[in-house]
Amino acid sequence: MSDPAKPEDFANRPxxxxxxxxxxxxxxxxxxxxxxxxxxxxxxxxxRLHAAAxxxxxxxxxxxxxxxxGLDEAAAEASSADPEV
Amino acid sequence: xxxxxxxxKLWETPSPAPRILRVSDLNRRVRVLLDGDPxxxxxxxxxxxxxxxxxxSGHCFFTLKDAASQVKAVLFREELARxxxxxxxxxxxxxxxxxxxxxxxxxxxxxxxxxxxxxAGDLHQQxxxxxxxxAAEGLFEEGRKRPLPRWPRRIGVVTxxxxxxxxxxxxxxxxRYPIGELVLSPxxxxxxxxxxxxxxxxxxxxxxxxxxxxxxxRGGGSLEDLWSFNDERxxxxxxxxxxxxxxxxxxxxxVTLADFAADLRAPTPSAAAEQAVPDLSAFPAILDRLRDRxxxxxxxxxxxxxxxxxxxxxxxxxxxxDTGAARQRAAELVDRGHRAxxxxxxxxxxxxxxxxxxLRALSPAATLERGYAVARLLDGTIVRDPAQARIGExxxxxxxxxxxxxxxEGTAGAQEELLR
Numbered sequence: 059m060s061d062p063a064k065p066e067d068f069a070n071r072p073x074x075x076x077x078x079x080x081x082x083x084x085x086x087x088x089x090x091x092x093x094x095x096x097x098x099x100x101x102x103x104x105x106r107l108h109a110a111a112x113x114x115x116x117x118x119x120x121x122x123x124x125x126x127x128g129l130d131e132a133a134a135e136a137s138s139a140d141p142e143v
Numbered sequence: 144x145x146x147x148x149x150x151x152k153l154w155e156t157p158s159p160a161p162r163i164l165r166v167s168d169l170n171r172r173v174r175v176l177l178d179g180d181p182x183x184x185x186x187x188x189x190x191x192x193x194x195x196x197x198x199x200s201g202h203c204f205f206t207l208k209d210a211a212s213q214v215k216a217v218l219f220r221e222e223l224a225r226x227x228x229x230x231x232x233x234x235x236x237x238x239x240x241x242x243x244x245x246x247x248x249x250x251x252x253x254x255x256x257x258x259x260x261x262x263a264g265d266l267h268q269q270x271x272x273x274x275x276x277x278a279a280e281g282l283f284e285e286g287r288k289r290p291l292p293r294w295p296r297r298i299g300v301v302t303x304x305x306x307x308x309x310x311x312x313x314x315x316x317x318x319r320y321p322i323g324e325l326v327l328s329p330x331x332x333x334x335x336x337x338x339x340x341x342x343x344x345x346x347x348x349x350x351x352x353x354x355x356x357x358x359x360x361r362g363g364g365s366l367e368d369l370w371s372f373n374d375e376r377x378x379x380x381x382x383x384x385x386x387x388x389x390x391x392x393x394x395x396x397x398v399t400l401a402d403f404a405a406d407l408r409a410p411t412p413s414a415a416a417e418q419a420v421p422d423l424s425a426f427p428a429i430l431d432r433l434r435d436r437x438x439x440x441x442x443x444x445x446x447x448x449x450x451x452x453x454x455x456x457x458x459x460x461x462x463x464x465d466t467g468a469a470r471q472r473a474a475e476l477v478d479r480g481h482r483a484x485x486x487x488x489x490x491x492x493x494x495x496x497x498x499x500x501x502l503r504a505l506s507p508a509a510t511l512e513r514g515y516a517v518a519r520l521l522d523g524t525i526v527r528d529p530a531q532a533r534i535g536e537x538x539x540x541x542x543x544x545x546x547x548x549x550x551x552e553g554t555a556g557a558q559e560e561l562l563r
């Protein structure tokens with residue numbers, strides 16, 4: 059079990075890690091063998107992870123980039139005979 | 144085919160003088176004749192390309208010939224773009240198309256719809272031969288196929304930057320997986336030079352070690368259109384990929400050799416995008432379920448703890464003596480004691496008070512005050528009967544204010560004498 063993350067760490071962590079961490083906490087809580095105080099701490103962390111992951115989804119916008127080279131070929135094709143395929 | 148009425152008349156009307164046709168009429172007659180032959184509308188012809196020309200129109204004109212004959216051929220721009228080979232002088236080819244007359248020139252020619260290299264059999268045979276060879280080499284084995292990363296961060300896409308495929312892939316990603324990044328490596332996807340371009344586009348992505356997954360895609364088309372994806376170089380480039388490759392080419396029924404080499408074969412370009420990434424549209428609900436499970440687990444934990452404490456308390460209560468009841472009994476006893484004591488004291492005080500009155504009434508002092516005396520022997524015995532006193536015995540006579548010491552002189556009988 060990793061140390062509980064600080065909320066500010068969540069912004070830099072990939073979405074799937076947030077979800078995986080949330081899943082680990084849920085499983086640990088469900089196993090029911092944590093001391094009560096730690097259960098409460100873990101639960102608080104679960105709420106923070108949930109909020110972070112949910113926010114990530116809400117604000118997500120697909121990033122698109124293009125490798126620079128090869129555009130000449132593509133452009134040649136676009137201007138010549140490439141039908142809409 | 145029935146001849147056209149006016150032309151029929153030209154030929155069938157007997158006339159001593161030959162009918163003189165205009166050139167246009169003749170050429171038109173020939174064109175109509177050729178157009179009416181279904182065999183010429185769908186013809187396959189094999190020959191050698193001679194003197195191809197590529198004017199600015201984008202079309203390709205050439206002569207197709209064998210040892211004895213030759214025929215003109217044209218490959219229009221659209222067909223040329225889709226062709227897997229570019230006609231070159233001396234090339235042996237098989238052309239598929241139709242034969243038509245060209246009225247202005249009085250020639251007929253092959254209007255080529257597809258052109259493939261001859262000698263290696265037709266496209267299907269070539270496909271099967273290459274598939275068998277590469278399969279024998281193990282390139283298509285299931286064991287080679289790698290699982291896709293569940294959460295790819297950067298996804299490389301090799302396809303044409305124009306057209307529906309790239310747009311569709313972008314739309315699928317925006318809908319399902321907007322947290323990802325698409326990296327387009329543009330390429331042409333048809334024509335004689337496409338295979339080399341596709342290989343270069345793939346290797347550009349391979350050189351970027353931040354790419355987690357590659358999608359190779361192209362929209363639907365004829366066997367010839369998709370031919371680049373059966374090119375051995377493309378197949379090998381897919382196999383060489385350092386990261387998993389998803390191939391989605393054409394429609395469901397189109398299976399190219401690149402599909403066989405892929406780590407995952409998708410039926411269409413959009414399906415390739417869908418299979419490459421998880422669908423995050425379900426995740427808000429998944430996240431909420433996880434949070435609810437965490438809440439339920441914690442509530443359960445607290446409830447357990449509370450009932451555990453209650454249980455402990457009950458167990459302790461069983462172990463300890465019931466002090467409460469004992470205290471109560473003790474208190475009751477004390478109360479009763481107090482009450483008992485209080486009433487007895489009161490009774491005794493009352494009794495004592497009565498006794499004091501009685502004592503005062505009985506006190507001899509009051510009698511002595513009235514003049515009576517008490518005679519006592521030396522041992523304190525009060526003399527009530529003369530018989531008690533012997534002659535000469537000392538007597539103490541107690542009066543109200545003191546004692547008188549005397550001696551018995553004599554005794555007499557009854558009390559009456561004294562009162563006389």
